[in-house]
């Protein structure tokens with residue numbers, strides 16, 4: 001399986017960069033991980049709703065360009081569907097079974113994901129109703145993807 005992680009913006013904190021690298025290394029025996037960092041749009045704060053919409057739309061256009069048409073896309077969105085770790089593991093397993101070998105996870109920037117990206121996504125996945133910073137979200141997601149592979153292989157991992 002090829003996992004593409006599409007994220008808006010870069011990771012600035014060293015400890016998060018190290019955590020992300022660590023989980024990518026751990027996932028590598030199970031899947032190839034490719035990170036696509038989309039340039040974050042900047043605006044003069046405070047932004048009006050129209051300016052936010054414009055900014056998110058521009059980021060969304062870049063995200064859509066980074067997604068190939070045969071990629072199964074999972075958007076990370078607070079308002080999406082909340083999965084258990086087992087459900088995510090099963091979802092990835094099903095995709096592999098049905099030959100969907102390219103899976104992208106998309107993490108938005110400070111203002112979230114555009115409507116076009118949410119419409120293109122095959123699924124919207126929520127990690128809870130809480131808002132997490134996008135840099136931390138990247139590490140949390142990779143940990144859950146790693147956990148999925150461990151669950152699917154029946155391998156032991158921390159509870």
Ligand SMILES: C[S@@+](CC[C@H](N)C(=O)[O-])C[C@H]1O[C@@H](n2cnc3c(N)ncnc32)[C@H](O)[C@@H]1O
Pocket residue numbers: 075076077078106107108109110111112113125126127128129130131132133134137
């Ligand atoms: C700082 S958040 C954006 C907050 C923005 N107000 C929104 O409603 O999307 C940055 C990105 O992290 C991801 N994210 C943050 N919290 C999340 C959660 N609880 N579940 C799923 N994704 C989350 C989403 O992809 C979001 O676009």
